[in-house]
Each structure stands twice: as C-alpha cells, then as structure tokens.
Amino acid sequence: MKMQGILGPKPHFLTGNILDMSSLVSKTTSKDMKTITHDIVGRLLPHFLQWSTQYGKRFVYWNGNEPRLCLTETKLIKEFLSKYSTVSGKSWQQRQGSKNFIGGGVLMANGQDWYHQRHIVAPAFMGDRLKGYAENMVECTKEMLQSIEKALECGQIEVEIGEYMTKVTADIISRTVFGKSYEKGKKIFNLLTLLQSHCAQASRHLSIPGSRFFPSKYNKEIKSLKLEVDTLLMEIIQSRKDCVEIGRSISYGNDLLGHETSALLLTWTIMLLASNPIWQQKVRAEVNSVCNGGIPSVDQLSKLTILHMVINESLRLYPPASVLPRMAFEDIMVGDIYIPKGLSIWIPVLAIHHSEKLWGKDANEFNPERFSSKSFIPGRFLPFASGPRNCVGQTFALMEAKIILAMFISRFSFIISENYRHAPVVVLTIKPKYGVQVCLKPLEP
Numbered sequence: 001m002k003m004q005g006i007l008g009p010k011p012h013f014l015t016g017n018i019l020d021m022s023s024l025v026s027k028t029t030s031k032d033m034k035t036i037t038h039d040i041v042g043r044l045l046p047h048f049l050q051w052s053t054q055y056g057k058r059f060v061y062w063n064g065n066e067p068r069l070c071l072t073e074t075k076l077i078k079e080f081l082s083k084y085s086t087v088s089g090k091s092w093q094q095r096q097g098s099k100n101f102i103g104g105g106v107l108m109a110n111g112q113d114w115y116h117q118r119h120i121v122a123p124a125f126m127g128d129r130l131k132g133y134a135e136n137m138v139e140c141t142k143e144m145l146q147s148i149e150k151a152l153e154c155g156q157i158e159v160e161i162g163e164y165m166t167k168v169t170a171d172i173i174s175r176t177v178f179g180k181s182y183e184k185g186k187k188i189f190n191l192l193t194l195l196q197s198h199c200a201q202a203s204r205h206l207s208i209p210g211s212r213f214f215p216s217k218y219n220k221e222i223k224s225l226k227l228e229v230d231t232l233l234m235e236i237i238q239s240r241k242d243c244v245e246i247g248r249s250i251s252y253g254n255d256l257l258g259h260e261t262s263a264l265l266l267t268w269t270i271m272l273l274a275s276n277p278i279w280q281q282k283v284r285a286e287v288n289s290v291c292n293g294g295i296p297s298v299d300q301l302s303k304l305t306i307l308h309m310v311i312n313e314s315l316r317l318y319p320p321a322s323v324l325p326r327m328a329f330e331d332i333m334v335g336d337i338y339i340p341k342g343l344s345i346w347i348p349v350l351a352i353h354h355s356e357k358l359w360g361k362d363a364n365e366f367n368p369e370r371f372s373s374k375s376f377i378p379g380r381f382l383p384f385a386s387g388p389r390n391c392v393g394q395t396f397a398l399m400e401a402k403i404i405l406a407m408f409i410s411r412f413s414f415i416i417s418e419n420y421r422h423a424p425v426v427v428l429t430i431k432p433k434y435g436v437q438v439c440l441k442p443l444e445p
C-alpha cells in the first residue's frame with residue numbers, strides 16, 4: 001500500500017490501532033452533545049476525521065491483526081460493492097465477533113455459501129409474500145398505539161419512544177418469521193439482545209489470539225445463553241419441518257439485527273420529527289390526505305412521498321449501520337488501487353452521509369427536501385449498502401417504517417421532551433444512549 005502512496009497510522013503489536021480508536025471514541029462520547037445537532041462524525045468516528053486529515057482520503061489502519069483500507073470515493077465504492085460480491089465478504093474477525101448471536105446465516109456467509117443462502121432468503125422479501133406481511137405490521141402497530149394510549153390515560157405525558165419501537169419491530173418480525181410460535185420467538189429476541197451486549201464486550205479482546213477460549217465471565221454466559229436460544233429454536237423448527245431450510249438460512253441473528261436497525265430508524269425519525277414541527281405537520285397532512293383514517297394500505301404506501309423523503313433523511317443522518325467492512329479474498333483492482341487478498345475495505349457510511357463535498361454546505365442539517373429530486377450520485381447514500389450484497393430486508397424495512405410512522409403520526413402530535421439528552425453512540429449500530437423521550441398529545445380521530 002505504501003508503494004501505491006497509501007499510508008496510515010503506525011500499528012502496535014497485536015492490537016494494531018484498536019487502542020488509539022477506543023481512546024479517541026471514549027473521549028468524544030464521554031459527554032452529551034450540548035444541543036440537538038446532527039454533526040456527529042467527529043463524535044462517533046473521531047479516528048476517521050483524524051486519519052483522513054493526516055493521510056488523505058485513502059488510508060490503511062489495523063483493526064487488531066486485520067489491515068483495513070478506508071475508502072470514501074463514491075465511484076470506487078460503487079465499483080467494489082457491485083463487482084466483487086463473491087470474492088469479498090466478512091472477515092474471520094467479523095464472523096467470530098458476531099457468531100454467537102448472528103450465527104452462520106446469510107449476513108455472515110461468504111462465497112458460494114452466501115450465494116446459495118441469499119437465493120433461498122430473497123423470495124421471502126418479494127412481491128406478494130412481502131405484501132402479505134402488511135397485515136401483521138398493522139396489527140402490531142395498533143397494539144403498540146393502544147399501549148401508548150393506556151400510558152397517557154394513566155397520567156403519563158412523556159414516553160421513551162425507543163422502547164415502544166423496539167417492541168413493535170420485535171413483535172412484527174416474530175410474527176412474520178415464527179408465525180404461531182410467536183411467543184417463543186419473542187423470548188428468543190430477549191435472549192439475543194442479552195447475548196448481543198455480552199458479545200460486544202467479549203469481542204473487544206478478539207484481536208488477542210486465543211482470547212475466545214478464556215473462561216471469562218462473558219464467555220461462560222454467552223455459552224449458556226446460546227444453548228437456551230438453540231433449544232427454543234430447535235423446538236420451533238421441529239414443529240415446522242417445512243421451514244427447516246429457510247430457518248437455517250435466514251438464521252435467527254439476521255432477524256435480530258434487522259429488527260434492531262428498524263427500531264433505530266423509527267426512533268431517530270421520531271426524534272427528528274419531534275424537533276422539527278414543520279416537517280411533522282407536512283407528513284401528517286400527507287398521511288391524512290392519502291390514507292383516510294391513518295391506516296395505509298399497501299398500495300397507498302408509494303404515495304407517501306414526503307414520508308419517504310423524511311425516512312431517507314433520517315437514514316442519511318443516523319444510518320443504523322455506520323460502517324461497512326468487507327474483506328477481499330482474492331487480489332483485485334478497484335479503480336486504480338491494487339487490493340491484495342486479505343486486505344479489508346472499510347467504508348465509513350456515516351462520514352460519507354455527512355460529507356459537505358457530496359451533500360453541500362447543509363450536510364449536517366435535517367432537510368428532507370434534498371431527497372425530492374431523483375438525481376442520485378450512486379455510492380453516496382448507503383444505509384442499506386448496495387450491489388448484490390445489499391440489505392435483503394430493505395423493502396420490508398421501508399414498508400414497515402412507513403406503516404408504523406403513518407399510523408403513529410395520525411394518532412399523536414409530539415414534541416421532544418426537556419429530558420432528552422442528545423448522545424448518539426455506536427454499539428454495533430448508532431443508538432441514542434439514553435433513549436428518545438417525547439411528550440405526546442392524542443389527536444382527534
């Protein structure tokens with residue numbers, strides 16, 4: 001890489017640049033942000049800012065013993081993601097760090113195994129099968145709205161909306177995937193959420209060879225939680241033999257991450273609308289005019305264009321997946337860069353979404369209007385990645401977000417609470433550290 005003029009920070013023995021990154025991130029995230037500003041790259045990816053200033057738009061750093069090339073050029077990103085989906089994929093470190101709660105499903109598979117699984121999973125997210133999920137989405141949203149109404153009737157005026165969004169998206173995915181075994185599905189999600197936080201703690205030491213075999217507190221708890229999840233899953237699979245193949249491929253972990261990213265999209269969007277009353281009103285007016293009574297039919301969803309613009313702007317400012325790492329398994333050429341086998345490409349989605357060069361001077365502001373024009377620069381908007389290995393649940397997630405937000409906004413008006421502390425953090429995905437507190441007022445039906 002040096003011979004190609006690509007430099008980077010000096011790595012340390014075994015840990016590479018991990019300690020530099022974690023000390024920078026713990027400094028920038030130690031305090032809340034003073035106001036609700038969306039200028040969050042310096043907070044969440046301070047190492048990116050420091051190294052790109054020092055070494056330029058292309059640089060190499062070491063994530064433990066894994067070298068990673070940071071790529072921000074949209075043309076090269078597009079080329080890499082569209083051309084090399086079968087000769088690049090998830091590295092050993094990524095697979096190891098998430099295997100306990102993601103399993104060996106399509107999200108972490110590579111090569112032919114990925115190709116095979118993707119073809120099994122994809123039809124579940126297409127055409128009539130996809131449309132068929134709308135009913136579940138509406139039913140689960142109704143229940144969620146009722147439980148908020150109950151809380152308000154009991155005198156509460158403020159709720160932490162993230163909790164409700166996490167629950168409704170878990171309910172939807174449990175009903176969609178597990179059907180009649182939905183209660184067991186919900187139990188699985190609760191266990192997986194616990195597993196995820198344990199794995200995040202344990203994977204901090206992954207760069208140290210052999211660490212996964214230490215009989216640490218986390219490793220022991222991970223083992224017993226995993227056993228519990230596997231037992232529940234086997235019970236469901238046994239009772240639905242026809243789903244064995246799909247069950248194996250989708251793998252429980254993909255659904256967990258899918259529901260978490262969906263919940264975050266909804267939570268951040270409500271935070272943005274709660275602090276931008278004009279856009280909240282615009283969306284409400286659109287929902288009222290398109291869907292009588294506030295429950296959208298599948299055919300009406302494509303007419304909710306203002307809502308779609310708001311969702312896109314939320315995904316741009318707070319993309320749940322803040323970075324995309326992919327390892328090259330063969331020597332490849334991306335544009336003018338020779339990428340040797342074993343090098344990972346690291347795409348800092350968050351930084352690309354906030355780049356003034358790509359989005360203009362108001363890149364850090366909430367302005368859904370920018371999505372009104374269809375002229376898109378490929379590679380600059382990547383909330384669902386792109387190319388053959390993009391998010392297979394994208395249409396599902398957008399349909400779900402539109403249904404939930406349309407029903408929510410026509411039932412309540414809301415403002416951000418004084419108790420909300422703006423403190424985005426990255427724990428695998430971009431989360432509000434203390435949740436999002438909003439004050440709600442029921443609207444006349």
Ligand code: HEM
Nearest residue numbers: 106107254258261262265321383384385389391392393397
């Ligand atoms: C707003 C919600 C969502 C966002 C922002 C999102 C984002 C992403 C991103 C960025 C990737 C690529 C990850 C990578 O390659 O490193 C991905 C992959 C994937 N997503 Fe989503 N996702 C969302 C919802 C969902 C849902 C609801 C499901 C399923 C129910 C889902 C299932 C998957 C699967 C299976 C993959 C792996 C695809 C493959 O490797 O071929 N996602 N998602």
